[in-house]
Amino acid sequence: MDRMMMIEQFDSLTREQILALRPGVWGDMDLLDVIEYFEKEKKDRDRAIAVTELILHSPQLSEVDYHLLYWELIDYYRFKHNFPAALRWVHAMMVCDEQHNDGRNHASICRDLAEIYLSAGDLNTGLALFTRLAQADPTDIWNYNALCFSLPRAGLPHLAMEVLDYALALIAREDPEKLKAQLTKQRRSLAETLSSTADRSDDLSPAVLDEFRAAFLSSRPVSARRKQGASYLPPIDQLLTTDPSDDADLEAEIMAQGKVLAPELIQMAFDRQLPVDIAPARAVALLRALRDARTVELGELSAWLDQASGDWRNELLTRHCGKVGGYSTSELEALVADTQYAIYTRISASEGLVERAQRLPAQRERIVAFMRTLLTRPEADTAGEETLVGFLIGDLLDLDARDLYPEIKRAFDEDRVDTSIITLLDVHDHWGMASPSIPKRREDGLYLRLRCTACDRVREHFVQMVLLDLGTLDQQRKGDPVPYDPYIMDHEIVCPKCGAVDRYAMTPQARLALTVLPDNLEDMVALLSKEKSVADLPLNPRLHPFYSSVFGEMMHPLTGLDEYRRRIAADPENAKLFMRMGTLLRTICRYADALEAHRKAYALNSKDAEIALTLAMSEHDLGDPAKAKEMYEQVLRLELKGKKWWKVFPSDSWSGAAAEGLDLLKRGEPSPWSLPAYNPKTGQETEVHMSRTPPRSQKLKQKQKQKRKRKRRKRVSSQ
Structure with missing residues (x-):
């Protein structure tokens, strides 16, 4: 879908209507344009966040910075004081991080979680979470930094002053993160308002406060407070050793501390060092129980928790599809086959099937047969499927499905493959076959990928000169309808599929080919990275701008x-x-x-x-x-x-x-x-x-x- 058409479609919807849309119908990267439009042009953060939720619910995985989107979503709900929603999403971010980043941001996300509880007024849970962070890694100065700012906002200024003094003493010895200036400034600001600020220390549980002080403000050497060699803190560590038939008391203890222990249960569930059917299975069961009891806001994890049984890591998860949890093989097949989903959502699912076949060889035959069906079904000869067919052929190469070569060759012969993704020559090279007979490419012009506006297919066309009608370009930029593309080719462009004449539109690839001189990789990189603009580049000698006038008037x-x-x-x-x-x-x-x-x-x-x-x-x-x-x-x-x-x-x-x-x-x-x-x-x-x-x-x-x-x-x- 054209970018402007998509933006117009979303602009006609309310926030509630956007939230009700089916995730995955639009690509994640495309939806970023909609977010930008709502934030910068409409100043409508409510709808921008609704689109963010649509992205995070989508099965697709791409190069989008999902961590940033999660953070913006959580911050939005915190600002709105919708703390249950903020907690749901921070737990979802935690699962996404464990699933796709091996939990590299676990401590940072836990700090966010603790701060949300403090903001919500649940002081004991917030402090307890910080305490466990310090117990897990007493040397993490970022815990002190977060507390110095979040405690005063939570109504604990005196405790914040204690933490600040302790933190400043620590960084006086060594300050690798360069925090001294900002913490000194924060202490000065806090001191000025300390006497006039209400303090909620009386609301704290003495036991929670004592444990917090022991973790953060102890006079003992820092190294003495860490249990050497322990992967998990008590009582979670007992899930590694306790017999499941005798763990009623342990489960009751964990359930009682569910808000505080949920992050570590999530961490254990995805711990690849542990057999999935022992401690991780117990962690999943406890998370499911916490969700069902509504003790912890885990609603965004429901799809994963409901399916996570048996060898769920191999049977459910893939690196290519699913931000939180995953999809069964049948669900992945349904995603790929459904033409209503965005093409890159379907490609993510197809890549997930390749990964599934590689992890579970017993499913390879089924998956290859499914891809054969996709490659040969009637829908495969439609314009919208050509990109998918190209990626499917690449997936079949990854699966070394040589028995499907006849179907692959037929797809190329019938001209229904997006050759910008893969060519028959690529197939032959990959499988060590003799090179197919293909026409020699000319070097005295350009090959431009043009989209036929009659049948919507994209094909490569050779041209030597291109004229640009600036009058039509001005109309197009104003949003006015134009009869033809502003770029005029030096010969009739005939669609090889439907026969339409001169019914073409430039593609982004064609514009790039005209903008950047051939083989000028440096300019291309600079343009794509926005270090240079089009105005900074030399004019392509094959492109000739002019104002067209016919019959005495401006006319294409x-x-x-x-x-x-x-x-x-x-x-x-x-x-x-x-x-x-x-x-x-x-x-x-x-x-x-x-x-x-x-x-x-x-x-x-x-x-x-x-x-x-x-x-x-x-x-x-x-x-x-x-x-x-x-x-x-x-x-x-x-x-x-x-x-x-x-x-x-x-x-x-x-x-x-x-x-x-x-x-x-x-x-x-x-x-x-x-x-x-x-x-x-x-x-x-x-x-x-x-x-x-x-x-x-x-x-x-x-x-x-x-x-x-x-x-x-x-x-x-x-x-």
């Missing part, structure tokens, strides 16, 4: 061609229409068509000097030099009617232009035609002319009109 040249064809259909013997259409075709570098039109004009009326001259110049530059000489001489015969050539003044009449043309032809130079001529091999102009001026024949015609007007004025005055 292809619209002008349509009008000429309409008029010719109504008056097929009108030689002037063919001549002018040929001139327009020459203007847009469609030289073969221009020459054909000029020849047709002359065939209809060989006695018109202007038509003969126009054909002479076209033959001169584009066709047969001998024919050009013949046509120049024909112009002279028609115009001079027996007069001596020496009386002809160049450029003053049709005969003057013809005489000049003969002289230029003899010297091997271009004709008097005043539009720029381009070298097809390089795209450069072949002669210096005033760009985009009318042909010289038109200038001559204007002079003749002026002479006739002067004669009429003289006749009137004499009367």
